[in-house]
Amino acid sequence: MxxxxxxxxxxxxxxxxxxxxxxxxxxxxxxxxxxxxxxxxxxxxxxxxxxxxxxxxxxxxxxxxxxxxxxxxxxxxxxxxxxxxxxxxxxxxxxxxxxxxxxxxxxxxxxxxxxxxxxxxxxxxxxxxxxxxxxxxxxxxxxxxxxxxxxxxxxxRPRFEVDHRLRRRLTERFAQAAMGGDLGALASMFAEDASLVSDGGGKARAPLRVITGAGRVLRFLTAIATEEGARRFLESVGAEPGDGFDVEIADVNGAPALLARVGGRPAAVFSLDVVDGLIRTVFLVANPDKLARL
The missing domain is CATH 1.20.140 (Butyryl-CoA Dehydrogenase, subunit A; domain 3)
Incomplete structure (x- = not known):
């Protein structure tokens, strides 16, 4: 009982x-x-x-x-x-x-x-x-x-309610622009004081310090979207030759997020904090210990 x-x-x-x-x-x-x-x-x-x-x-x-x-x-x-x-x-x-x-x-x-x-x-x-x-x-x-x-x-964190569907569309646009190297489209989505916070936990390739300013965030995102940048990142998360790579939009922690998988395993999550229709913060989680539940 x-x-x-x-x-x-x-x-x-x-x-x-x-x-x-x-x-x-x-x-x-x-x-x-x-x-x-x-x-x-x-x-x-x-x-x-x-x-x-x-x-x-x-x-x-x-x-x-x-x-x-x-x-x-x-x-x-x-x-x-x-x-x-x-x-x-x-x-x-x-x-x-x-x-x-x-x-x-x-x-x-x-x-x-x-x-x-x-x-x-x-x-x-x-x-x-x-x-x-x-x-x-x-x-x-x-x-x-x-x-x-x-x-x-x-x-x-000032409260700005953002419709779930709008956040999903913005996340989809973010994914398309980042993977397609469309810097102009990507730049239009960010607030000027945007930042990127990443967590690799010393186990995956990720910036150790917060990247501040839309320009610097954009340069980082476009760098890891290149063939060489992507290769180095995938190696850091344990990718083996022949491992497949795919990206999807998934609801993570109550909001749409970009989930990247390598060989079927979660390798990174990009979660966007949106204020007034613009991306204020990109949270990049690549520490495998933080992704196990996905």
Missing amino acids: SVERFEEHRDLLTGVSYRILGSLTDAEDVVQEAWLRWSEADVSLVENDRAYLVRVVTRLAIDRLRRLKARRESYVGSWLPELVVTPDVAEHVELAGSVELALLVVLETLSPLERAVFVLREAFGLSYAEIGEVIGRGEAATRQLARRGREHVREG
Whole structure:
């Protein structure tokens, strides 16, 4: 009986943990640890399974995030979240926006407590009183954490709603222009202050520093689209002679993204952060560890 009661909430618990940690691998470890605690507890005394389990998972995720932050500071190059196919972590379609790559990147700037409060409030709609019980803070302190978190997110990512179909068309145009070497068409899609953030994790060829300015981003993209640039990139991700190469548009972390495969294996993802119809940031994820779920 206790197994069924836990499994009923597993997807929710994974979703909460993933949004706090930015890593599905770590999120699943946290959920497994929560299961061990649940299986050892006298659950006949638990009146509200959902509230109890969310509290356990959130506290475990906060503790793990505190440990992970120190490790991420020594990461090779920029650290980006582990990518997932959206249904893996979103219970409902309306939750897809809370796993978008651009938002998760901004959430990395929050403290573990601020991030947990933001996730529970903005993604899952818990009241301040409920969140306070989860994190062990009073309602006033919880509101203060929520306010600081929202301010940081607003500073790092102003909200501009972009229709999913429009983003998909822009991603398709981006792919066609980049692979076709059409610099003019590519340039028209970018904001002047555009940037490119890449994560190779020291395991794949990718810039270690953020590339800033539309001109520099365009030069990088056109360079890797050349035959020589593509060859060097494919070699860096372990491509063997004869491996096939294909590109498709896939919904990754709640948004259309360009997914490149080599020999049937995910090799890179280009995710576009769009503001006012223009590309503001290109997120390039090539670390194979971050692509395993795709």
